[in-house]
Amino acid sequence: MAAGALGRIQTETPALPEALRRVGEAILADPAEAARSTIITLAERSGSSPATVTRFCRVFGFAGYAGLRVALATENGRAAQANWDAGVGHEIGPTDPLDAAIGVMAAADSRLIQETAAQLDAGTVAKVAEAVVAARRVLIFGVSTSGAVAVMMGGRLRRIRVPCWSHADAHEALADAALLGEGDVAIGISHQGRTREVLESLGEAGDRGALTVAVTSFARSPLAELSDLVLTTASRETTFRLGGLAAVHSQLFVLDTVYVAVAQRTYEQTNEAFELTIRALESHRVERS
Amino acid sequence: MAAGALGRIQTETPALPEALRRVGEAILADPAEAARSTIITLAERSGSSPATVTRFCRVFGFAGYAGLRVALATENGRAAQANWDAGVGHEIGPTDPLDAAIGVMAAADSRLIQETAAQLDAGTVAKVAEAVVAARRVLIFGVSTSGAVAVMMGGRLRRIRVPCWSHADAHEALADAALLGEGDVAIGISHQGRTREVLESLGEAGDRGALTVAVTSFARSPLAELSDLVLTTASRETTFRLGGLAAVHSQLFVLDTVYVAVAQRTYEQTNEAFELTIRALESHRVERS
DNA sequence: CTTGACTTGAGAATAATTTTCACCCAGATG
DNA sequence: CATCTGGGTGAAAATTATTCTCAAGTCAAG
Numbered sequence: 001m002a003a004g005a006l007g008r009i010q011t012e013t014p015a016l017p018e019a020l021r022r023v024g025e026a027i028l029a030d031p032a033e034a035a036r037s038t039i040i041t042l043a044e045r046s047g048s049s050p051a052t053v054t055r056f057c058r059v060f061g062f063a064g065y066a067g068l069r070v071a072l073a074t075e076n077g078r079a080a081q082a083n084w085d086a087g088v089g090h091e092i093g094p095t096d097p098l099d100a101a102i103g104v105m106a107a108a109d110s111r112l113i114q115e116t117a118a119q120l121d122a123g124t125v126a127k128v129a130e131a132v133v134a135a136r137r138v139l140i141f142g143v144s145t146s147g148a149v150a151v152m153m154g155g156r157l158r159r160i161r162v163p164c165w166s167h168a169d170a171h172e173a174l175a176d177a178a179l180l181g182e183g184d185v186a187i188g189i190s191h192q193g194r195t196r197e198v199l200e201s202l203g204e205a206g207d208r209g210a211l212t213v214a215v216t217s218f219a220r221s222p223l224a225e226l227s228d229l230v231l232t233t234a235s236r237e238t239t240f241r242l243g244g245l246a247a248v249h250s251q252l253f254v255l256d257t258v259y260v261a262v263a264q265r266t267y268e269q270t271n272e273a274f275e276l277t278i279r280a281l282e283s284h285r286v287e288r289s
Numbered sequence: 290m291a292a293g294a295l296g297r298i299q300t301e302t303p304a305l306p307e308a309l310r311r312v313g314e315a316i317l318a319d320p321a322e323a324a325r326s327t328i329i330t331l332a333e334r335s336g337s338s339p340a341t342v343t344r345f346c347r348v349f350g351f352a353g354y355a356g357l358r359v360a361l362a363t364e365n366g367r368a369a370q371a372n373w374d375a376g377v378g379h380e381i382g383p384t385d386p387l388d389a390a391i392g393v394m395a396a397a398d399s400r401l402i403q404e405t406a407a408q409l410d411a412g413t414v415a416k417v418a419e420a421v422v423a424a425r426r427v428l429i430f431g432v433s434t435s436g437a438v439a440v441m442m443g444g445r446l447r448r449i450r451v452p453c454w455s456h457a458d459a460h461e462a463l464a465d466a467a468l469l470g471e472g473d474v475a476i477g478i479s480h481q482g483r484t485r486e487v488l489e490s491l492g493e494a495g496d497r498g499a500l501t502v503a504v505t506s507f508a509r510s511p512l513a514e515l516s517d518l519v520l521t522t523a524s525r526e527t528t529f530r531l532g533g534l535a536a537v538h539s540q541l542f543v544l545d546t547v548y549v550a551v552a553q554r555t556y557e558q559t560n561e562a563f564e565l566t567i568r569a570l571e572s573h574r575v576e577r578s
Numbered sequence: 579c580t581t582g583a584c585t586t587g588a589g590a591a592t593a594a595t596t597t598t599c600a601c602c603c604a605g606a607t608g
Numbered sequence: 609c610a611t612c613t614g615g616g617t618g619a620a621a622a623t624t625a626t627t628c629t630c631a632a633g634t635c636a637a638g
Contacts, residue, residue, distance in 0.1 A: 101550075149437075
């Protein structure tokens with residue numbers, strides 16, 4: 001078993017005879033470098049011979065040098081990953097080197113998605129999906145960034161034949177909301193749950209008898225209170241005011257789950273609709289060069 | 290740089306010729322196994338020759354097979370540490386319980402973002418950001434889902450005073466592209482990099498002397514070849530055809546990094562612009578209850 | 579002193595890896 | 609239609625890495 005190879009080397013090395021010990025020390029001094037070296041290089045660096053390095057591998061139960069090498073590299077990756085979460089929560093400042101910033105952002109986003117998933121209520125998602133499948137009309141809206149999310153989700157749902165309209169524009173959303181009725185679904189997206197336009201449109205839809213669904217980060221926001229069902233997104237307002245940026249990932253994730261749930265409930269039809277859509281889009285693609 | 294080797298293999302493999310592609314597929318099918326195999330074993334498993342495997346290593350910038358092997362092992366350790374294998378790659382079927390599906394999706398998205406980050410070239414991001422900061426005009430476009438991403442990014446950039454237009458509409462994008470010139474920037478988004486409209490618009494922008502930037506999952510796609518700079522997104526086409534869904538996260542992440550890089554380069558102005566924007570948006574919010 | 583168990587590295591033997599080269603094939607050209 | 613070109617490929621040669629064998633050295637115990 002590869003696990004713990006470095007630890008075992010650390011433990012056993014001091015008890016080894018002269019030449020073997022030097023090999024162990026050379027590896028411990030820089031495992032990553034050792035993984036990259038050939039057996040010859042490593043032998044030279046430890047002041048011994050290739051034969052001794054092979055023996056060293058055998059001592060630790062590897063079939064040969066290749067085995068040791070792979071084990072070292074694996075542990076090296078493991079260690080790198082362990083350091084990963086470290087930087088989360090760190091604010092990104094104007095002078096941070098970009099690669100560090102990229103790492104922090106990735107960690108933050110990744111974590112955000114996990115959090116979103118953790119606190120998402122599958123029951124609510126299922127209810128929303130069932131309502132969407134049964135609805136005569138579905139309306140999705142938001143403004144600004146959330147509007148773009150709404151449009152994106154609308155496009156997806158239309159591709160699997162859900163009768164869906166999506167707006168990033170407040171007036172159009174309001175107009176459409178007024179036309180909804182019993183058995184329809186309205187989904188309003190707002191990170192903070194305080195955007196007036198979204199509140200008005202969702203309120204209007206509710207008044208007309210449609211099922212209202214809020215997608216927001218705040219379960220106690222006006223939007224949430226006004227809605228029949230609430231899908232909460234997670235968002236941490238950290239890292240250079242990136243709360244807004246990250247919120248999009250969270251919103252998309254929540255809507256992805258709704259999409260999948262809808263697709264599951266209309267599997268046959270979904271597959272067929274996919275085929276059609278893909279064929280239609282193909283004609284807009286250029287050939288492989 | 291060793292990081293992101295698997296991601297890169299994933300991205301580039303489909304564009305490779307026959308025999309090389311088979312090698313890539315064999316590796317992707319079981320990276321851990323590949324790391325343990327000799328070049329000969331791997332050649333046999335992929336139905337090609339050792340020579341081809343060596344060529345494959347060169348394509349991805351490794352000095353030889355040993356380099357690839359170590360990189361694979363490293364990533365393998367990385368993945369193991371993060372417990373990411375939990376369910377990833379599992380297709381979501383119509384009968385899966387929804388909470389399981391949510392878990393799989395979260396793991397997949399999370400991993401996707403990590404992969405995207407790992408294979409993103411900070412230097413390229415910096416170049417794009419610098420060009421955006423210096424540009425007289427910036428144009429961002431895509432169609433369909435990528436179009437929504439473009440619109441979202443455009444909105445963000447405008448909020449920090451970047452003179453930016455964004456389109457999800459092919460004709461408008463083309464019209465605007467024709468008006469660009471030296472010192473302007475055009476960013477085209479297309480998951481597969483084969484969408485004709487995006488190709489045309491970016492080509493037009495390039496002809497007019499603008500810096501052209503591609504955001505695509507395929508580094509060898511027509512879109513990438515045609516562009517001055519390429520920002521590659523990662524995407525695994527797994528889980529219930531969710532490739533397209535997941536691609537959005539990846540695209541957004543890449544553009545987030547550009548946004549942050551731009552913000553870093555115009556810190557004063559960014560902060561000020563933020564204040565103004567937030568105040569403007571406040572008036573559309575309802576008061577805390 | 580011997581002896582013998584244990585280490586070690588030189589060099590031979592083997593196996594893996596890389597390079598070279600001739601071939602094939604698809605598409606371009608005359 | 610014949611010919612050429614150029615990329616892609618695997619067989620085999622060349623190189624290099626790895627493993628094995630063995631003689632020699634060391635050292636503690638008799």
